[in-house]
Structures are given as C-alpha cells and as structure tokens.
Amino acid sequence: MITLTIGEIATAVSGRYDTAGTDATELTAVSGHVETDSREIETSGIFVAKPGDVTDGHHFVGAALQNGAALAIVEHRVDVAIPQIIVDDAVDALAALAAEVVRRVKAQGTLTVIGITGSNGKTTTKNLLGAILSPDAETVTPRNSFNNTVGAPTTMLRVTESTRYLISEMGASGPGHIAHLAAIAQPDIGVELKVGMAHAGGFGGIEQTAAAKTELVAALSADGVAILNRDDPRVVAMASQTPARVVWFGEHNEADVRAADINVTAAGTQFTLTTSDGDSIPVSFKVLGEHHVWNALAALAVARELCVPLETAVRRLESVTRAERWRMEVMGGRDKITIINDAYNASPDSMAAALKTLALITPRQQRTVAVLGAMSELGEFTGDEHDRIGLMAVRLGIDQLVVVGPEARRLHISAINEGSWDGESTFMQTADEAYEYLADELRAGDTVLVKSSNSVGLRFLGDRLGELFS
The missing domain is CATH 3.90.190.20 (Mur ligase, C-terminal domain)
Structure with a gap:
C-alpha cells in the first residue's frame, strides 16, 4: 500500500482514532499490506477486523499484532495494545480505504486499472494478462480468486506509487456488486468475458445476470475502453450500455482480435491470431481447453490497447502452462x-x-x-x-x-x-x-x-x- 498516516487513514474510512495505550499518533505512517486474515499479516500491515459468518475478526486482533500489524481497523475498541481506528462497518471501511488509495495513485497519471468480469474465465484471464504485462512494469493482480467485496478491495490496496497496472477481477452474486467494485477501482478498461448461469440463484436468471455484468462497462468513462466478447449475444448487447470505445474479441469475423483455425489437443490449443490492423500470428497456447481461447483473446486485446507489441504479448501468453491451480x-x-x-x-x-x-x-x-x-x-x-x-x-x-x-x-x-x-x-x-x-x-x-x-x-x-x- 502507499504510505499514509494514521490520521489520513482515519479520514478516508470516516473512523475514530484510538491509541489503545500505545505511543502512536495520528502522524504515524503506515504502508504495509491490508489483510482481513490475521495469518496473512506481515510487518507494518493493517488488520481489518471483519465480522464473519463463522467467527469474528475482532478475536484475532492480538494475533495480528503478534504477526507484525501496525494498525487495526475495528468496529469496537479491542483490549489489545495496537493503534485502532473504530468504524461503523469494517467492510465499508475497507472499500473506502481502497478507493482513496487508488484515487491517489491514479492522480499521478501513471496507473491504468483493468476490470475483468464474466460468468466464467475471470481468474484465467487476469493470470494471462498479468503474465503479459508484469515483465514490463509493476502489475498488481488478485491472489487466487479475490473478486468479491472483500477480496477485490484487498487487492486494490496492494498498489504503490510505482504500480503501472492494477488488474481487478470483479465477481458478483447479486445486482449492484460489480457497480460497487467499479466505483472503488474506477477502471480505465473493462473486460466482459461471458454471461452464463454461474451464481444464477443469486441473480434470479440469466437476463438478470447479464444486467449485473453490464455494470462494469456502464461505469467506464468516455475515455475508457470496453473489451467485449463478439461471440456472446448478451455481451454484444452491452455495447449500447457503455460510453466507452468498444473493442471486440472472439471468433466472429467482426472481432478486432480474432482466433481462427482452432485446433485442440491434449498438449494445448493452437490457433491463428488475426487483428483488425491486418496482423496474423500463429499461437500455441498451452492452457487446456478450447473455452480458454476467449480468455486468451481478451488478454491479448487488452495488451494491444496498452501498446504491448503483439509478438511480445503472444510469446508471453505461450509461456503460461496452466490457467490456475485446480483449473484444467x-x-x-x-x-x-x-x-x-x-x-x-x-x-x-x-x-x-x-x-x-x-x-x-x-x-x-x-x-x-x-x-x-x-x-x-x-x-x-x-x-x-x-x-x-x-x-x-x-x-x-x-x-x-x-x-x-x-x-x-x-x-x-x-x-x-x-x-x-x-x-x-x-x-x-x-x-x-x-x-x-x-x-x-x-x-x-x-x-x-x-x-x-x-x-x-x-x-x-x-x-x-x-x-x-x-
């Protein structure tokens, strides 16, 4: 995280500072990672004591201190000698702090935020894009599938003044969730992979799912870019719902980044990558499954918008051997x-x-x-x-x-x-x-x-x- 004073953090999260018997002041600077799991805390980290379904994070403030936490964000004062910021809602505070950190870094003019959503393929796509972008500049990507109202802000809080790319995986189990994450991250590029039946029980059906997924591209500005799947009719319909410039990917002839001559084997997938600029490059993609071609195309489309040379992007894509642990x-x-x-x-x-x-x-x-x-x-x-x-x-x-x-x-x-x-x-x-x-x-x-x-x-x-x- 960027360096902030305790006072600046308290202001960002609308909280009340309590020294809890320590020598810390509001001017004390904190710059460690922000975590909701005390076991993940590192030196100078910030522990957010989030109440949970099974247990309560307030029980683990002491453990967070032992692991090196410099500050705790809590919903009530805890009898532990660690500086504390007391807030009404820890999860809301986490989101507010993430929004402030991203806002400050974006104000420097060097950070590009890429939001990725879809019923399937988010984690694979963010991993592929991370593999393409990270060799060139500091890139923050979610751990595992950190894509909900807790995991996504936690990832956003890992940006520093030198971060060039923030890749935010945006999941949802109901309406409004993606809009909430987009409001925090303020994405410059939004990627829509697919609308399917994942989490359909929470949305109430596939049309409601499509409406919820549209929240990402609807949040983009006129200066933004919407990367849309030309092969999914429900994603195609999102083009009319965004003020951003639209770039298409898929197998469709109208796609700006297109796969043709797809051949799937046990060793991976081969296809010919073509672009609306007239480029044509053979790709040998090692991640198993034809359905991952869409994810590869989405990552390549983003890389193209960020001016990564196509040959370089393809070479880095080909170096990825698996989508993610336990995924194909x-x-x-x-x-x-x-x-x-x-x-x-x-x-x-x-x-x-x-x-x-x-x-x-x-x-x-x-x-x-x-x-x-x-x-x-x-x-x-x-x-x-x-x-x-x-x-x-x-x-x-x-x-x-x-x-x-x-x-x-x-x-x-x-x-x-x-x-x-x-x-x-x-x-x-x-x-x-x-x-x-x-x-x-x-x-x-x-x-x-x-x-x-x-x-x-x-x-x-x-x-x-x-x-x-x-």
Missing part, C-alpha cells in the same frame, strides 16, 4: 493415465466446456472418465442444470461417469435415464469412496476429468488421483 490442471502420467483437475469452480457453462474438452482431446481408442460433483449457487435452476449436464455426458460419449455427493445425485439419475447405459454411471456418497473406486477402476490410457464447485472439495480428490498416478 494436468496431472498424473503413469501408465499414460491423465488426470485433469478442474474442480476449483463449476457452473453449467464451465462444466459443459470441460466435458467437451475431455471428449475432444482423448484419442478414440482410449477411455474418457468424468468425475463430477455438484454445481452450487444455482438456486431454482439447480435441478434442470444438473439434468442437462447428465444428458450431455451421455451424448458426448463419455465412457465412465462417476458422480460424487448427494447434491449431484440428480446428474447421475439423468445420465442413467438418458439411455442404454449399463453401469457406465456410478454414484458415490463421498470423495473417499470415489477415490477407492477409481484407484482400482482406472486403467492405462484413461483420461480423467475431475470437476465440481469449490464447496464440494473434489479438487482434493483430483490431487490425490494425480499423486497416485504420477
């Missing part, structure tokens, strides 16, 4: 058994894309195995969407389906009801049962996809299988 992560190898661990998150769209990739990259003579768990946060659409994935697994010709957990049982039933399967779909109550079954069931040459929402925890099953067959 290729593991295993013994007896030519390949484990694809893609169980960090799952929506109907990403589940469908992963199944299609499994079917596409597996040689005809080898067996496809899909280990699937539940897709969460779908609300009233849960049953229908699990039915659809079960039917898709059958129609894609997946050889063996292993469904894990009671929340996903409907997927198993739908696959059985679809037709003439005889034992090709198996249901397991727990990940441990699935592991024992697969340890005996998998055979040489199998390609195995492990996919579920994060809350189901199948990513750890994928890790165990990857280690077993390494």
